[in-house]
Amino acid sequence: MKKTYDLIIIGAGPAGITAAIYAARKKMNCLVVTLDIGGQAAWSSDIENYTGYQFISGMELASKFEEHIKKYDVEVRENEAVKEVWKENATVCVKTEKNTYFSRAVIIASGKKSKTLGAAGETEFKNKGLTYCATCDGPLFEGKKVAVVGGGNSALDAALQLLRIAKQVYVINVLEELGGDAVMREKLEVFKNVTVINNAEVTKISGQKMVESITYKKAAKESELSVQGVFVEIGLIPNSDFATGINKNEQGEILVDAQTQTNVPGIFAAGDVTSVFEKQIIIAAGEGAKAALKVFRYLTAFGEKI
Numbered sequence: 001m002k003k004t005y006d007l008i009i010i011g012a013g014p015a016g017i018t019a020a021i022y023a024a025r026k027k028m029n030c031l032v033v034t035l036d037i038g039g040q041a042a043w044s045s046d047i048e049n050y051t052g053y054q055f056i057s058g059m060e061l062a063s064k065f066e067e068h069i070k071k072y073d074v075e076v077r078e079n080e081a082v083k084e085v086w087k088e089n090a091t092v093c094v095k096t097e098k099n100t101y102f103s104r105a106v107i108i109a110s111g112k113k114s115k116t117l118g119a120a121g122e123t124e125f126k127n128k129g130l131t132y133c134a135t136c137d138g139p140l141f142e143g144k145k146v147a148v149v150g151g152g153n154s155a156l157d158a159a160l161q162l163l164r165i166a167k168q169v170y171v172i173n174v175l176e177e178l179g180g181d182a183v184m185r186e187k188l189e190v191f192k193n194v195t196v197i198n199n200a201e202v203t204k205i206s207g208q209k210m211v212e213s214i215t216y217k218k219a220a221k222e223s224e225l226s227v228q229g230v231f232v233e234i235g236l237i238p239n240s241d242f243a244t245g246i247n248k249n250e251q252g253e254i255l256v257d258a259q260t261q262t263n264v265p266g267i268f269a270a271g272d273v274t275s276v277f278e279k280q281i282i283i284a285a286g287e288g289a290k291a292a293l294k295v296f297r298y299l300t301a302f303g304e305k306i
Contacts, residue, residue: 013039
């Protein structure tokens with residue numbers, strides 16, 4: 001006989017972890033399916049806008065999330081990528097690369113993933129000097145020359161991490177000037193080992209076995225920079241490919257109402273994977289709490305025993 005959970009949560013970032021904690025407190029039989037714990041929050045170096053912490057690193061916050069969830073009886077399956085979600089009668093089915101799980105309700109809190117450049121050599125040099133996470137891989141480039149591609153907050157955060165490690169950091173920005181928060185730009189200006197190149201598009205990553213240079217185009221002229229590392233920070237796209245049959249916007253974000261409901265009864269969504277206004281850790285956490293509370297009301301409204 002197949003086991004049916006009260007709730008399956010897809011993802012364990014701020015939205016997923018918070019939803020799991022609220023579900024546990026409501027005594028729901030809950031399963032969390034995720035690739036990792038912490039999600040995008042773990043990628044950040046300096047977090048200064050999460051209430052209760054004047055300063056905390058992303059890895060520390062992810063550790064706090066994990067510590068908190070372990071206080072409750074929540075089953076967590078890590079390193080499992082969800083491939084498909086669908087509904088059969090009153091049961092929601094979640095298929096991963098390893099198993100298929102069944103539940104009365106599902107919260108999709110799968111967050112976002114990095115956009116790719118589309119430049120020549122990007123695929124070949126992935127994890128060979130080209131990476132999408134400065135927090136994860138920055139220490140590997142101590143004393144080296146690196147390029148950060150992008151001009152928003154994620155690029156500025158990556159550059160600020162790398163400036164303390166690398167010999168030289170080039171910020172390659174396709175727009176006329178850097179975006180992001182003013183406080184981030186001000187921090188960047190303090191460093192002497194940074195060069196910002198605006199109005200520039202990276203067209204090629206080159207090297208032998210590892211990254212050795214990048215080529216960028218500025219005002220129709222191509223130039224080459226000698227670097228040993230490339231950090232791609234050009235934005236994020238929702239992890240929503242598996243959510244077929246669920247309404248999304250043009251960006252691929254799952255459409256939800258004010259109560260985190262999707263167009264499919266029993267399937268809810270929370271955090272950065274959704275169309276909710278603004279993408280912030282504290283907003284994702286709040287949406288996760290809302291989703292779990294709504295699931296509880298949804299199940300009890302139908303006389304489900306919890």
